[in-house]
Each structure stands twice: as structure tokens, then as C-alpha cells.
Amino acid sequence: MAAITDFDEYVAALKGPRELQQFTKLALSATAGRNYSPWVTGTLNGSAPTTAAVPTNTTTGALGQENAGTETLYMVGGRATTSFPGHFTLYDRLAHQGGLSGTVTTAQATNLPTATITRGSAVGVWAALQIYTQIGTTATTVSVSYTNSAGTAGRTSPLVVFGATGNREAGRVILLPVVAGDNGVQSVESVTVTATTGTAGAFGVTLIRPLLTVCVDTLVGNSAFDFVSGGACGGIPEIPDGACLDWIYMTQGTTAFIGALRFMAV
């Protein structure tokens, strides 16, 4: 891991980044204060996964930044425009799978376990359910059987709400808590929906490593952000080679998200 030497080097990278990565995510229907992913939405969108896989920066739908090779890659700043103010978390999509149903009430192991993560340790990794096709209107709960970051299998996540308005729409990301003592997820082995939501839909498990957050507080404005003058938080995180970069939105409503990220390598 190589470090940025000083402020001058940082500012130089903002002015003349090694890579300027544009992104355009079309309007994603969202309920205020809930998490959503544009993985399958908009220009250069990805597709709902089926079998367990490790997506990378070359997977369609990923932001597609270049690898740093022998150098170290950082995202140093950028700009964004949204339809609503919101909170946008850039994450590395470590593993994903799909093909799960909102009506099956036995443990679903189709396309599971999740693929072995290849970028970093499992400490700090979140498991989430990602809805690709809308599930039913009946509110129920869901849990997963997972292996924690220490390698202990057979852990059962506490139940969270699944189905019904705000927890059923395509794009919705439902974060899965871990049990006391755990602080990361290595893999997910099965998913159990407590009762049917009424519609099968389609959803899957995604393993997430949050990297940084961009806070856009202007409505349909052009919000610039970096780690020195503000708007971006998360330290100045390293972007590992192969990182499959996508966003988690938490906004005030249905929103598009358009902008650009500036990367530097040292």
C-alpha cells in the first residue's frame, strides 16, 4: 500500500486524475430512508445474477475503473447530481447470487453458498438481500445462515422485515444484521423466509464491503465532493484491484444519480 505524500499531490490528482470515471444511473424508484442499489438500473446496467459468482471491475454493471497494478488506487473526489438529496455509499460488490423466491418458506440453498470472497478479509463485510423482481405485499421476516468473519459456520442472522411496501421493490437492498459477537460475514449458506410474501419475485444475496460515502445535499444541483473540503467520508480508502464498484442509495425519494469519480494511483 503506497501513500499519498501530501496535500499538493492530492490536489494535483483532483485537477488531473489518472482516471475520470463517469457514471449515469437512471431513476430508481425508492422509499425515503431505505437502501437501494442501481445494479440493474440505467446505462451500462448489470443483470440479476444466478449462480454464485465474484463480480469484478470488468463485470457489466460495475463502475469499471482500471486496476492500479503495482501502484495503489484511491478515489480522491468527484461530482454528482441527483433528483433528491441523499446518501450514496460506494461499495465493493464482493460476491453475489440470485434465483431465490419470496414464496418459499423452507431454507433456500439454490445457488448458495455465496462464492468465496477474493478481495480482503471478511471483517466489516455486510450481507444483504437484493431484490431483482418485486416480491409480494405480505410483510414477513427473513434470516440467513452464514459463516462469520472468524470462519464459524451455522450462524443465524436475526430476523428482519421482508415483503410489503418499502421492503419488496426491485432494487431494494435489505441489510442483514449479525449475531452478538460478529462483525463480518464470510459467506451465506442459505436463506429462510418465515412466511410467504405472496409473490415469488426474484432476489439474491450480495456480500458488500462499504468503501466510502458521498452526501449530496442539493436538489438537482451539481455537488462536488472530496475528502478534504468535504462531502465524502470514509477516510481516503484504497480501491483494491478488481473491485466491483456499485452504489447503495439512501435518499428522500425516487432518484437518478449522475456524476463522475476521480481516481489517482501512487
Place this chain on the structure above:
Amino acid sequence: MAALTDLSDLINRSTGGNSGTPENMFMFKVARHAGAAVTAVPIAGRPYSLIRYDGNPGPMAAPTTWANPDNTTDGSLKQADPGGGREKWLTQFQATGLVAGTLILYDRLGHNGNLSGTTTTAQTFTGSITRYTDGVGNMAWYEIYGNTTTILGTTATTCTISYTNEAGTSSRTSAAIPIGGTGFREGNQVRFFPLQSGDKGIQSVENCDLVATTGTAGAFGITIAHPLATCVISAAGVGGWRDFSTGLPGMPEIQTGACLSLLWIASVTTAPEVMGSVAMVEA
């Protein structure tokens, strides 16, 4: 105390230079207790503890006898200790959530549980601390544990604590504050103890004394904490952020072993769900 020299030094250390050992920790909390919906909602303007909320990292178990939690305690962020004689500094703190409110990041210095809402004599314990031992700026509150089964009674009364202040003077008595009754009996509710006139901190707490019974024993405890930073979420889905390199109060130190935890000051009476992060660097 070590210092970050300047902005260049901060950038360098934040990317791993000069043994900066940057640590960026994300967390989320959902309105569930051990998989069950949280039954006690916060009250607007009142503090509310998130340490037993489900999330990632996972929740804390209710304490029993007095203990000094640290960065290995469940429910806390579990950051690494600084190495090589360095100190750790909080550089950023950001969050968003399902509803508006304010997050307080604090170091949980000491706590207990199993205090009764029906005992009307002083409930004594040795409430000492191992960080911020000078007591300056430390706060004490009562915290009600449980979700549905261990809440306190419906009869409103008041309580006080006996504590040792920042000058080492013992047997100081806090102002009496409400306990029991609606808004002061449910799980996760936290109420701060005002200090006796002239005091500005707490080194230890020796007892908690209820004036009258609340009607139900329940389970509550006393917590001593040192607040570190706040982050305002102005509306659902809007991000609040603090960059301590550009705004007051400067960079808070994260002491070795700090039990980093979250309090919620509600704007609305909806159980919060939050996600956010802290960024730290060593110098």
C-alpha cells in the same frame, strides 16, 4: 500527546503513510432486538441507546454487575488499538437513516444492569472507570434494558445518583430526574443525570436511589460515558457528515480500548435505522 502536523500529514497518514494505519469502519443498525421488532420507540428530543440494536457489528448483551467495556465489547465498533506508541484520532463521522435525528458517538466507560425499578433504598455498586479517569466531561445516565419483558413500571417517580466529581470529591448527588411511567420505563430509553452545581464531570458512581417504586422491577443500569462527536441526520435518507479536519471541535482522540457506541436523539417517534461510518488515523 502526539499531533497531526498539518493537512499534508493527515492525507499521508490517511493513506497509510508514516504508520498512519487508517481505519474506516462502517456500521448499520436496524430497529430489531434479537430479531424481534423494537417495541419502545424514542421520544422526540430524548436520548435513546442503540447499543443493543441488531446490526453489523452485532448487539451488546445487557450488562449485570459493573464492568468497564472496551473495544472488544459486543455492540461497539471494535476498532483496533493504536500501535507503536501512537494515538488514534477521529477524522470523519457520517451517517444517514430512516428518520431524522442526531447520532452521538461516545466512549462507553462503565456500565451495569440488573438495577431494580422497585427498590427504594440506594442500590450500591463500585462504578469506576479506566479511561478519562480525571472525569472531566464524563456523563452518567440511566439506561433501560430489555425490549418487552424487562421494562420498568408505570408509576412515575424520580431517582438520583451519588457520584465522585472531577475533583475527586465523593458523595456528590445529582439532580433528581424522572424514572418510571410512560417515556421513562421502556427499553433503550436513556436519561442523563444533571450534576450537582459546580461539577463538570464524573470519576465514578457509587449508587442509584429511587424515591419511590415504579411498580415493576424491570432491569436498568447506570452508564458512564464520554461523548466524542455528533452527526445530524436532517431528514430521512439525507446524509449527515462531519469532517474534523475542517470543522470544530477539532479531532477527537479515540483512546486505547475505547468502546465506541451510539446514542440517538430522536426528532420523531419512530424507531431509527441508521447506517454510517467513522474514519480514524494514528499519529
